[in-house]
Amino acid sequence: MSDQHAFAAALLDPRKACPPGLISANGADPESRFAVYRNNVLSSLINALADNYPVVMQLVGEEFFRAMAGVYVQSTAPRSPVMNDYGGDFAEFIEHFEPAASVPYLADVARLERLHRQAWHAADAEPMAQERIVAALSSPTLAGHLKIGLHPSLRLLQSPFAVVTIWAAHQHQTPVPFEAFPAQNALVLRNGLDVEVFAISHAAHGFIAALQQGVSLTAAIDASNDLDLEHTLAGLIRHQAIIHLLAEQVSP
Amino acid sequence: MLKPPSLALDSRLPPKAGLGLKSEHFREVLQTRPDLGFFEVHAENYMVAGGPLHHFLGRIREQYPLSLHGVGLSIGGEGPLDVAHLQRLAALIERYQPQSFSEHLAWSSHGPVFLNDLLPLAYDEATLDRVCQHIDQVQSSLKCRLLLENPATYLGFETSTLDEPDFMSEVIRRTGCGLLLDVNNVYVSCVNHCRDPLAYLDALPLHATGEIHLAGFAEDTDSLGERLLIDDHGAPIDDTVWQLYLKALERTGPVATLIERDNHVPAWEVLLAEAHQADRLLSAAGARS
Numbered sequence: 189m190s191d192q193h194a195f196a197a198a199l200l201d202p203r204k205a206c207p208p209g210l211i212s213a214n215g216a217d218p219e220s221r222f223a224v225y226r227n228n229v230l231s232s233l234i235n236a237l238a239d240n241y242p243v244v245m246q247l248v249g250e251e252f253f254r255a256m257a258g259v260y261v262q263s264t265a266p267r268s269p270v271m272n273d274y275g276g277d278f279a280e281f282i283e284h285f286e287p288a289a290s291v292p293y294l295a296d297v298a299r300l301e302r303l304h305r306q307a308w309h310a311a312d313a314e315p316m317a318q319e320r321i322v323a324a325l326s327s328p329t330l331a332g333h334l335k336i337g338l339h340p341s342l343r344l345l346q347s348p349f350a351v352v353t354i355w356a357a358h359q360h361q362t363p364v365p366f367e368a369f370p371a372q373n374a375l376v377l378r379n380g381l382d383v384e385v386f387a388i389s390h391a392a393h394g395f396i397a398a399l400q401q402g403v404s405l406t407a408a409i410d411a412s413n414d415l416d417l418e419h420t421l422a423g424l425i426r427h428q429a430i431i432h433l434l435a436e437q438v439s440p
Numbered sequence: 441m442l443k444p445p446s447l448a449l450d451s452r453l454p455p456k457a458g459l460g461l462k463s464e465h466f467r468e469v470l471q472t473r474p475d476l477g478f479f480e481v482h483a484e485n486y487m488v489a490g491g492p493l494h495h496f497l498g499r500i501r502e503q504y505p506l507s508l509h510g511v512g513l514s515i516g517g518e519g520p521l522d523v524a525h526l527q528r529l530a531a532l533i534e535r536y537q538p539q540s541f542s543e544h545l546a547w548s549s550h551g552p553v554f555l556n557d558l559l560p561l562a563y564d565e566a567t568l569d570r571v572c573q574h575i576d577q578v579q580s581s582l583k584c585r586l587l588l589e590n591p592a593t594y595l596g597f598e599t600s601t602l603d604e605p606d607f608m609s610e611v612i613r614r615t616g617c618g619l620l621l622d623v624n625n626v627y628v629s630c631v632n633h634c635r636d637p638l639a640y641l642d643a644l645p646l647h648a649t650g651e652i653h654l655a656g657f658a659e660d661t662d663s664l665g666e667r668l669l670i671d672d673h674g675a676p677i678d679d680t681v682w683q684l685y686l687k688a689l690e691r692t693g694p695v696a697t698l699i700e701r702d703n704h705v706p707a708w709e710v711l712l713a714e715a716h717q718a719d720r721l722l723s724a725a726g727a728r729s
Binding site: 228311 | 511512517633
């Protein structure tokens with residue numbers, strides 16, 4: 189076993205003794221020096237999660253959050269030096285973390301915060317000019333065969349909880365009271381430099397998900413019952429979510 | 441051994457004080473255009489596809505020199521360097537054309553796991569060969585000269601046969617890389633390893649200094665109840681570190697100096713005041729030399 193292998197293993201497992209061969213110039217117990225590294229690793233990874241999941245932390249309190257994140261860190265160390273990506277499956281971990289079971293919406297709030305973070309860092313794309321979109325959509329010969337290209341930051345989430353309301357209640361200095369129901373669908377996107385989060389209807393969620401999968405406008409409309417098409421398209425245009433329109437090849 | 445690539449003379453950091461750039465300061469910097477020599481960013485924070493981080497760094501880069509500081513390359517790691525990570529660094533260097541790129545004499549990855557800390561090395565011949573090979577690889581693939589930062593450490597290894605300044609000197613001699621002199625790390629390590637900071641400073645290859653870091657430390661105690669200093673970048677720069685900085689400048693002349701603050705980040709004015717303090721000492725050093 190290599191030196192760094194033993195060092196790394198002991199860093200992540202506090203039950204392990206510190207590796208052999210370490211010395212302190214003043215003769216102090218190396219364990220007390222090794223503890224600095226162990227604490228640095230653990231606390232820096234917990235801090236990274238705290239940065240990425242601020243509402244989850246507010247919902248359970250800092251002490252609970254740090255204890256929960258500590259358990260996650262020890263089972264799921266980062267696989268990349270790019271810490272913006274760390275904690276991708278934290279929501280799944282929370283879902284199965286027994287002590288958090290009394291906050292049943294916690295995992296979905298974590299999912300929403302993850303999407304928020306992804307939208308923040310997603311690739312840039314110029315929104316299409318609103319008048320050009322409107323012109324194309326107003327043309328009866330064109331509109332039905334269009335495919336709508338959406339901004340790369342756009343993300344969707346379906347939750348049995350009022351996940352957008354809960355998240356929004358924690359965007360103030362002091363959280364405001366909230367109801368955990370009814371179920372909500374979330375739309376997350378970056379508009380200019382700001383990430384925006386909306387609750388959208390079930391039908392709008394299905395419609396936008398279909399567009400995101402590359403389905404034509406006509407097919408996406410057909411697949412969505414009770415869709416308020418005008419309202420949904422107007423929202424996408426207003427929030428600069430449409431980056432291009434492609435005319436679909438029509439078979440003769 | 442590869443010939444060390446060198447940056448053009450006009451593309452070095454100016455010998456003035458700079459600050460670490462935090463996202464909470466983006467707008468302040470653009471609105472007030474503070475009198476600073478440069479900004480420094482952690483490379484890994486900008487390894488994202490798009491969004492506000494790149495938007496603001498691009499705008500600030502148009503107005504200030506930039507130092508790109510890596511914290512995840514694991515140059516001292518036993519395994520091979522992460523080629524995908526090198527490619528991400530190359531893309532950032534291509535995009536932002538920084539005046540300086542620096543990394544640490546440390547390891548932070550093992551196998552597939554990234555430990556998010558700068559971990560200590562045993563200073564022996566095998567480590568020396570490995571570190572030099574890794575730095576050769578970094579400099580040839582990034583096509584720029586690396587500045588290597590001296591570490592803050594909390595323990596040593598029985599197998600070490602070289603002391604830290606000699607190890608640094610030999611790495612710099614063999615690879616042609618430069619020195620990022622972290623004065624706080626010198627002080628922290630010397631207290632933790634019962635060494636004389638001035639003697640340590642004099643043993644470093646100071647002629648290769650391309651940048652200086654200043655930061656604050658935290659105080660702890662070890663099992664003997666003795667002072668153990670932690671390099672946490674979370675406090676104002678200590679008076680003893682300012683004094684050691686003066687001694688360093690007497691030896692190096694004026695060199696671009698970063699005020700590092702990553703935790704308990706104070707008001708912008710407080711950081712600017714530390715930068716101006718460094719500028720006064722830099723000017724005095726310039727007048728002497």
